[in-house]
Amino acid sequence: MRILITGASGLLGLNLALETTHRHTVFGAVNQNVLKTNAFTVIQTNLLAPGAVERLLERTQPDWIIHCAALANLDACEADPLLAKQLNTDLPHTLASHVARSGARLLHVSTDSVFDGLRGNYTEEDIPSPVGVYTRTKLEGELAVTQADPRAIIARVNLFGWSLTGNRSLAEFFFNNLSIGRPVMGFTDVIFCPLLANDMADIFIKMFEMNLSGLYHVVSSEFLSKNEFGVRLAQRFNLDSSLINPTSVVQSGLKAFRSPNLNLRSDKLAKALGETLPRLSTGLDKLYTLYQQGYPQMLRNLGSS
Numbered sequence: 001m002r003i004l005i006t007g008a009s010g011l012l013g014l015n016l017a018l019e020t021t022h023r024h025t026v027f028g029a030v031n032q033n034v035l036k037t038n039a040f041t042v043i044q045t046n047l048l049a050p051g052a053v054e055r056l057l058e059r060t061q062p063d064w065i066i067h068c069a070a071l072a073n074l075d076a077c078e079a080d081p082l083l084a085k086q087l088n089t090d091l092p093h094t095l096a097s098h099v100a101r102s103g104a105r106l107l108h109v110s111t112d113s114v115f116d117g118l119r120g121n122y123t124e125e126d127i128p129s130p131v132g133v134y135t136r137t138k139l140e141g142e143l144a145v146t147q148a149d150p151r152a153i154i155a156r157v158n159l160f161g162w163s164l165t166g167n168r169s170l171a172e173f174f175f176n177n178l179s180i181g182r183p184v185m186g187f188t189d190v191i192f193c194p195l196l197a198n199d200m201a202d203i204f205i206k207m208f209e210m211n212l213s214g215l216y217h218v219v220s221s222e223f224l225s226k227n228e229f230g231v232r233l234a235q236r237f238n239l240d241s242s243l244i245n246p247t248s249v250v251q252s253g254l255k256a257f258r259s260p261n262l263n264l265r266s267d268k269l270a271k272a273l274g275e276t277l278p279r280l281s282t283g284l285d286k287l288y289t290l291y292q293q294g295y296p297q298m299l300r301n302l303g304s305s
């Protein structure tokens with residue numbers, strides 16, 4: 001298949017591109033971070049420029065599109081709500097409108113944090129209640145995609161992994177700090193279900209192959225606090241978990257609101273796939289194997305000039 005991945009320099013998009021390129025023809029669209037790789041075709045384009053989406057689709061002629069490009073930094077969204085709307089709502093709408101007129105299939109990546117996290121245990125049936133610019137614009141993006149292309153898959157995700165910059169994910173935050181013996185905070189009252197970005201590739205491909213459409217939670221079948229995540233990562237990498245100070249997010253000084261309980265149920269997808277989604281230990285084992293194989297450094301080299 002010909003797969004177009006937008007946001008291919010980002011945490012999710014880059015790992016998806018590298019995982020899928022062995023069996024498919026992959027085109028990775030990037031904006032500012034031009035990748036040096038022959039593993040897949042890299043196309044530099046600012047998707048907000050007039051006509052950029054049409055040109056990209058015309059050039060790549062994809063069967064499947066995985067739309068990862070976004071403004072995914074919460075504080076950046078609060079600082080520039082217009083850009084957040086353009087990237088998280090308007091761009092997915094434009095893309096979905098064009099895809100709907102072609103024979104291609106679209107998987108639009110959304111976020112677990114469309115929920116305010118006051119309750120937890122959310123299914124796809126629950127009404128979202130976004131708090132803040134990032135989550136509001138992402139939810140509006142979901143609605144715009146569904147309206148423009150009802151066959152699209154909307155995947156609400158939470159993820160961790162190795163990234164181009166080496167500091168994009170929570171796993172890297174804990175790994176980088178603990179590796180140099182620096183103490184960090186671990187939030188005890190923020191719950192999530194993170195899935196390894198690399199494992200998401202297989203799942204997304206299966207969703208396309210099974211011709212799914214509509215809304216799915218694509219998260220780990222296990223929920224835990226961010227503090228627990230840090231401790232489990234430290235144990236897997238033989239790092240000192242006592243450097244992680246269990247802390248309430250309220251005392252953290254972080255600017256943008258964080259939903260406290262993002263325990264999302266993935267039963268709908270598990271039923272469709274006929275298998276439960278990976279637990280954290282599976283993802284941490286693979287994260288560690290990738291580390292031993294020099295994968296983080298390999299990613300870093302893709303970005304160096």
Ligand SMILES: NC(=O)c1ccc[n+]([C@@H]2O[C@H](COP(=O)([O-])OP(=O)(O)OC[C@H]3O[C@@H](n4cnc5c(N)ncnc54)[C@H](OP(=O)(O)O)[C@@H]3O)[C@@H](O)[C@H]2O)c1
Nearest residue numbers: 007008009010011012030031032033046047069070072111
């Ligand atoms: N990271 C998480 O924990 C998390 C959690 C839940 C949901 N999500 C969702 O997962 C998706 C991927 O997130 P991520 O963490 O991989 O994001 P990321 O690392 O911040 O990457 C964002 C990507 O978007 C691209 N981009 C930004 N502006 C663009 C523009 N004008 N034109 C073209 N491309 C542009 C960036 O390109 P350049 O870098 O080349 O400029 C980059 O490749 C997003 O939809 C996000 O909302 C992420």
